Amino acid sequence: MNKEILISVSKRIITSFVVIFLLASFIFVLIRLAPGSPTQKFISPQLSPELANNVAKSFNLDKPIFTQYIYFVKNIFTGDLGISYNYRMPVLSVVKDYFLFTLFFASLSFLIQMIVSYFLVKISFYKSGGIIDKSLSKISLILFVTPSFVLGLMLVYIFSVQLDWLPTSGIKSIYHEDFSLANQIWDYAVHLILPLITLSAAGIAVFYLYLRDSIAEIYNQSFIINLRANGYTEKNIFNKHIIPNAIRPLVSIAGIEFGILLGGALITEVIFSLPGMGRLTVDAIFNRDFPLVIGCSLIAGLMMVLTNLLADLIKIKIDKRLVKDLLQ
């Protein structure tokens, strides 16, 4: 069985790489067909007209798309994503710093979404039908439909402008280096509170609503009634029987959500001036920085594939019967 799983996972990884390659090729063609050119910024009254031509030549932009694609394929198989036109650095070096931040920020947000939604569901379960349960359902619906830019600006207005408790943006203060280590850590922490709330709110609402519904469904099933009849405590039933069953459908959604988060959170990054993948990707698109756009897309695609794979593995861990689904 283990060998079969291994072969199946390997197959899945290979197909994923093919998908990612096709994605990169699609973006390669799409961005070149889009209007605008990377050398547009070199056309200016202050600059020589020859400069734009020279730059285009050095980036092979004067060659036909097919020739450029051949270069691209050759490079991609040697792990070279090219040089960013704007940063004049290898794409991977540019992406690295932004991705590390996004990885940290997205993981933290994801963790918060999971933990908070779990606790809220627990509270709401124990107070089922009560005012807290009803309020939580309503609040989570409001959070789900509130656009993140509205929530973000609202939080900044309340906590930064009116109460002056938290900083408005950035990941650290300009006096960060003058602080002691403990203060530096807290400096990071206080800077990330509002962005994390903004980014996590909708996710918490989604997880909460899914989990709450799932629990309600399982709660009325006959095996739960049976357990209760056998004298199991409510706490025991909830932790050992309801949650493991209710969490299964949530894992797939969690995989997708985490994959999206790892691709960048543009709105939150812009409002709070965070150096994440979302801003990098959008800036690269606006600047027609072709290699960087492809680099960012590849990373986002790769993350989506990995998180989905991870979600499937977690599902198997929870329920061994799902191995068959994976093998198919």
Added chain:
Amino acid sequence: MRTLKNIFGSIIILSLLVSCKSENTNQLKKVVIGISSDIETINPIYSFSVDEGVIDETLFLSLVQFEWNDEIGDLDPKPMLATSWEWAPDSSYIIFNLRDDALWSDGVKLTSEDVVASFDIYSDPKVQSRFYGSFKNLYTDFDEHIDIIKTFEIISPLKLKIKFLPGSVPAMIDVVFPIIPKHIYEKMKREEISTSEINFNPVSNGAYKLKKWERNQTIVLEANRKSFLYKPGMIDEIIFKVIPDYNSRITQLEKGEIDFCELIKPLDVNELRKSGLLKITSVKGREYDYLGFNNIDIKSYAEKKVIKKNKLFGNPKVREALAYAINRNEILTEYLNNFGELAVTPVSPIFKQYYDNQLKPIEFNPDKAKKIFADEGWKDTDNNGILEKDNVEFKFTIYIPAGNPLREFAGTIIKNNLKAIGIDVSVEKLELGKFLDNLYDKKMDAWMASWYIQIPLELKTFWYSDLQSTPLNFVSYQSKDADRIIDKLSIRLPHNVKIEYYKKFQEIIYEDQPVTFLYWTDDIVAYNKRLKDVTINPFGALQKLWEWRFIE
């Protein structure tokens, strides 16, 4: 629940503790400048944007420093790396005497060799510098690379002669470029400079040096104590903080988290003034908005390169009538809150000696516009509310780049104004890349855009008839009279004659109205009142940062 309460409580308390700590460290002399996007390079070889230019000027000095002379409305050269200079009587060369106390940030002394190397690198096609092709008045090879032997004569390590091409009309601006260190660049292959480490870790010669650059976060410059510009009281650190969201920049300005910010929207000025913390001023006369019309038939030009008059906009009288029909004052007062002034020609009022005061902005006069249209044969014969002539209705689309509220507002006003005199106009937004593509390819009949003008005054790039050599003449303006003046301005002329020619040029443009000049828009700047000695004039909002001080 209790746990959540505890966590939240702890966070609040600790954030307060950190805030207290921040207040204690406020004694440090740090100034924070809010910018909307990160810079791409810190190397003057490649810097393009305004922010990159500001940072480069602070890090890399030139032989002379240009300063704005408001009396005459032009630039004055002041000593910087050069203590003095001497022009040849026939302007065939210039001799610079360099300072003997100018040092690179790594301690090496700056000499004439560095100046020569800088020009050599900037003009080398392999380097792809932004200055490439800017050395028309110096001796260059076939590929525009400066001929070093013919151009430079190093008289001593601190004395240098630069020779100009015979027959050229050299000016100081031809030799004012940021000087870069020879001892660093001589170790590199020219092709590799663009991707080298030096672009992020520069050896500079200015009043400040780079301390730290955190991508999309901050660029921190620290006072260079080895610089001859260093004086006690100078700001210790100048921090450029990247804040992409406009509202966040305004909030931080009000809270005192940032000290300086440009490009404030006119509608926010009153609110900012109320805070009592900020001084509001503006840079005037550097950017004008215009309603552009293709003066030629774009189809004929695209297909056969034949220049034929545009059916709608080829007649100067019609263009004049359009100017009469548009209420520019309404846009200026309603949207810009009078932070700007009506534009008359492309010559900015800041160029006081060249600006023609006799020419007045074309008034809003729809009746006069209607009369001109009627005189030119445009009449609503079929009573459908739209003017027509030779079976052609006067209808067109104005294209504007997406994401510019001012142009959207102006587009609505213009549309309504023109509709009132029988012109059917629609306004369409285009993504910026598409908009620029269409502009360069002459695919639009009408559009709204702006020009950020150069100092010193430059006309040929925008208004010369030869469309092959002037790709930025987007409206394809054709005028033999204007060409003659532009040609004459490129030869050596007595100053008073030059002024006359500039005024004559404005008269021609005023008469031809190749575009409808809308308004000069101010760059509104707000800065914290704790700052003093901040120089803001048409040359820029951020200049000579080493002169900034805190009010004690």
